[in-house]
Amino acid sequence: MSEMPKDDGKHLDEMTLLLYIERQLDRARGLEVSAHTQECDACRTLLRALERESRLLTRAMLEEDEPLPSRLAQFQERARKSMQWIWGLVFGLAATGVYALYTTYIQPWQTQLENAGFGGSNLLGLLIFQGAMWKGWQSVITLLEVLAMLTLAGLGAMFFRRRIRRGSALALVFAGLCTVLALPAGVSATEHRGGQNPTVSKDETIKGNIYLSGERVRVEGTVDGDVFAAAKDIDIDGHVTGDVISAGRYLRMRGTVDGNIRSAGNTAVISGTLGKNMMWFGDAVTVDATGKVGGSITMFGGTLAIDGRLGRDILFFGEEINVNGGVGGAIQQKGHALIIGPNAQVDGPIHFEGDQPASVSPEAKLASPVVFKQVEHKREYRESDYYVWRVIWTAAFVLFGMVLFLLAPGFARETISSAESYGAPIGLGILVFFGVPLAALIACITVVGLPLGVLTFGLWCLMLCSAELVVGAVVGNLILGQPKDTWGMIGRMALGFVIVRIVYTPLSQVHILGLVAALGIWMWGMGAISLAIYRRIQPVIAPNVPSAPYAPPMPPNTTVGGPLPA
Amino acid sequence: MSAPGITQPTEAIARARAGDADAWGELYREYAPAIFRFCRRALPTREDAEDATMEIFMKLKDKLIQYDATRSFSAWLYKVSANHCWDMLRRRKIRQDKETEDVENVPLEHPDPNQLDQLIEQRTSEEVRKALDKLGGRARMALVMRYYSDMSYDEIADALGVRRAFVGVVLLRARHELRQALEGNAALAAGGAS
Numbered sequence: 197m198s199e200m201p202k203d204d205g206k207h208l209d210e211m212t213l214l215l216y217i218e219r220q221l222d223r224a225r226g227l228e229v230s231a232h233t234q235e236c237d238a239c240r241t242l243l244r245a246l247e248r249e250s251r252l253l254t255r256a257m258l259e260e261d262e263p264l265p266s267r268l269a270q271f272q273e274r275a276r277k278s279m280q281w282i283w284g285l286v287f288g289l290a291a292t293g294v295y296a297l298y299t300t301y302i303q304p305w306q307t308q309l310e311n312a313g314f315g316g317s318n319l320l321g322l323l324i325f326q327g328a329m330w331k332g333w334q335s336v337i338t339l340l341e342v343l344a345m346l347t348l349a350g351l352g353a354m355f356f357r358r359r360i361r362r363g364s365a366l367a368l369v370f371a372g373l374c375t376v377l378a379l380p381a382g383v384s385a386t387e388h389r390g391g392q393n394p395t396v397s398k399d400e401t402i403k404g405n406i407y408l409s410g411e412r413v414r415v416e417g418t419v420d421g422d423v424f425a426a427a428k429d430i431d432i433d434g435h436v437t438g439d440v441i442s443a444g445r446y447l448r449m450r451g452t453v454d455g456n457i458r459s460a461g462n463t464a465v466i467s468g469t470l471g472k473n474m475m476w477f478g479d480a481v482t483v484d485a486t487g488k489v490g491g492s493i494t495m496f497g498g499t500l501a502i503d504g505r506l507g508r509d510i511l512f513f514g515e516e517i518n519v520n521g522g523v524g525g526a527i528q529q530k531g532h533a534l535i536i537g538p539n540a541q542v543d544g545p546i547h548f549e550g551d552q553p554a555s556v557s558p559e560a561k562l563a564s565p566v567v568f569k570q571v572e573h574k575r576e577y578r579e580s581d582y583y584v585w586r587v588i589w590t591a592a593f594v595l596f597g598m599v600l601f602l603l604a605p606g607f608a609r610e611t612i613s614s615a616e617s618y619g620a621p622i623g624l625g626i627l628v629f630f631g632v633p634l635a636a637l638i639a640c641i642t643v644v645g646l647p648l649g650v651l652t653f654g655l656w657c658l659m660l661c662s663a664e665l666v667v668g669a670v671v672g673n674l675i676l677g678q679p680k681d682t683w684g685m686i687g688r689m690a691l692g693f694v695i696v697r698i699v700y701t702p703l704s705q706v707h708i709l710g711l712v713a714a715l716g717i718w719m720w721g722m723g724a725i726s727l728a729i730y731r732r733i734q735p736v737i738a739p740n741v742p743s744a745p746y747a748p749p750m751p752p753n754t755t756v757g758g759p760l761p762a
Numbered sequence: 763m764s765a766p767g768i769t770q771p772t773e774a775i776a777r778a779r780a781g782d783a784d785a786w787g788e789l790y791r792e793y794a795p796a797i798f799r800f801c802r803r804a805l806p807t808r809e810d811a812e813d814a815t816m817e818i819f820m821k822l823k824d825k826l827i828q829y830d831a832t833r834s835f836s837a838w839l840y841k842v843s844a845n846h847c848w849d850m851l852r853r854r855k856i857r858q859d860k861e862t863e864d865v866e867n868v869p870l871e872h873p874d875p876n877q878l879d880q881l882i883e884q885r886t887s888e889e890v891r892k893a894l895d896k897l898g899g900r901a902r903m904a905l906v907m908r909y910y911s912d913m914s915y916d917e918i919a920d921a922l923g924v925r926r927a928f929v930g931v932v933l934l935r936a937r938h939e940l941r942q943a944l945e946g947n948a949a950l951a952a953g954g955a956s
Binding site: 265 | 827
């Protein structure tokens with residue numbers, strides 16, 4: 197194209213003309229250009245050419261030259277499924293995190309505590325630190341590992357997808373996964389025996405774990421590993437170097453078990469020697485006069501009788517404990533009765549929460565007197581005070597919610613909106629409910645992390661208190677529809693909160709149902725708050741779009757940009 | 763908006779924000795063709811455009827909460843799409859540093875109006891689209907934002923990360939590149955025919 201003079205008084209430059217047709221010039225300059233193009237043929241022609249070029253560009257771009265690809269047409273349905281996949285990924289990540297935390301922090305503590313001789317005097321200690329049940333969760337660990345691998349595979353697919361095209365990326369990732377799975381696993385001898393009366397005979401030695409199932413199971417020989425038994429009657433007369441994990445009506449242990457017994461059944465009688473701990477879900481456990489248990493007994497069931505020797509503690513939830521032997525540690529019981537016989541010797545403290553005081557023989561040797569606490573059956577709901585306080589607490593919560601909603605109405609709206617999608621907030625809520633306190637605890641270990649840990653825990657508590665309000669607001673919205681303003685939102689929250697409380701109060705009288713309902717509400721609400729926070733901290737792509745620049749009003753007889761001479 | 767000419771789907775947006783999958787589906791069906799075309803014009807290959815469209819709509823699920831309902835939904839959606847496409851191009855280093863340097867030095871020539879007129883007259887939409895494919899990332903992106911989705915100079919400046927005052931220069935330079943590509947195509951066609 198040949199060059200023409202710039203805006204030297206004769207012609208306007210192309211930039212000015214383009215800005216003119218794009219309406220980007222201020223009013224005064226626009227009028228100047230308009231006046232000039234009415235008199236100058238060359239500039240007018242160029243102006244028209246630029247306008248035509250604009251129209252050509254717009255037309256070329258807007259023309260529907262190709263239909264929506266089928267991949268995109270089907271995407272909508274796939275996207276729904278992919279959201280499930282994303283949540284699977286979140287759970288996978290959570291599982292990986294828990295597993296990593298366990299192996300990094302808890303396991304070394306566990307070892308150190310065990311080396312230091314600390315026993316589990318409460319359920320949490322027994323479950324986590326003392327390992328009374330942990331090994332039984334082996335399958336859970338395996339599940340976590342699988343989830344962790346799947347998570348890695350998912351992340352791999354996402355990573356490669358950006359570099360290699362769809363099919364090949366998936367093929368690569370899954371081929372890699374298959375290769376990993378195909379690698380030879382560590383050698384682990386496991387034997388299974390079934391039939392009517394599966395037996396490990398007296399002169400037999402099993403190297404590795406053994407699974408036994410049948411009518412009556414007998415272990416008379418040696419098992420250098422764990423015994424997994426499912427039978428009506430189980431007799432352990434031989435030597436088991438690992439654990440005994442069993443389910444059956446009757447368990448008799450006359451031999452030696454170096455590890456733990458973890459079982460569910462009707463009756464267990466320990467006449468032999470158990471090296472570590474016993475966990476029993478069932479009706480009755482008896483440690484005979486000849487029986488010895490090196491560790492603790494944790495029991496959920498009917499009666500526990502100790503005539504022999506127990507190295508550590510008793511944690512008991514059931515009907516009755518009858519001690520007429522030695523207990524090396526503490527007794528913690530929640531149940532109906534505690535009877536301490538004349539031959540009993542208890543070296544640790546005794547805490548008994550029951551209906552009637554413990555019956556203690558004067559000959560019994562106790563390190564300290566029994567601390568008794570009368571069980572208070574919840575009957576407060578029959579008293580008027582109970583309802584008055586319920587109303588006061590409900591009003592206090594509504595007030596608290598009102599303050600929060602007024603302080604941050606936008607955030608409250610986003611939180612309620614997040615809660616209305618159910619799946620995502622509940623999933624995230626599970627993660628936050630368990631993960632955040634754990635993370636805060638870990639942060640508190642270091643001096644530097646202490647303020648952060650405390651702050652995180654404080655935020656978690658605030659979220660916990662607000663969770664029920666969020667759920668209340670969702671319920672309110674379900675009943676009255678979406679609110680139009682902040683006060684509408686508060687009104688719905690108050691209504692929904694009251695309804696939630698009315699439904700929840702009778703449930704809370706039933707322990708398990710109350711706990712499940714409370715956990716559900718907390719996780720849902722906390723998840724919604726977390727989701728709203730997460731969305732808030734995402735980089736904002738298009739908030740507050742700036743307004744268009746000033747466009748001068750168009751003189752008459754114009755086409756696209758400015759006036760043209762007649 | 764110039765492209766889809768769609769009325770504001772206020773109800774569907776509200777329901778989609780509340781997590782209604784059907785409402786999200788409605789929005790997708792309504793807007794996916796326009797967004798795909800936007801991506802098709804802005805990105806080098808059809809496959810890129812497909813990927814980008816899906817990613818934009820996946821992103822939209824999270825971003826919808828940030829949408830200010832008092833503004834045009836399609837304008838907001840185009841802005842999200844423009845940012846996404848420009849990010850894609852930038853990640854692939856299609857954005858040329860040279861362009862940043864040269865952007866202030868573009869010659870403001872006065873082309874021969876008749877010759878320009880003739881060039882435009884003889885070109886079809888298809889030829890223009892083919893010529894667009896030959897442009898640099900920034901030039902194509904600027905033209906698409908302006909002439910497909912009718913974005914303002916402020917929005918274009920924001921998306922491309924240039925000062926508003928240079929948007930006109932970027933657009934003019936893009937037009938020059940386009941004319942050269944059109945002339946090149948014509949020469950190629952003439953050479954092929956002879």
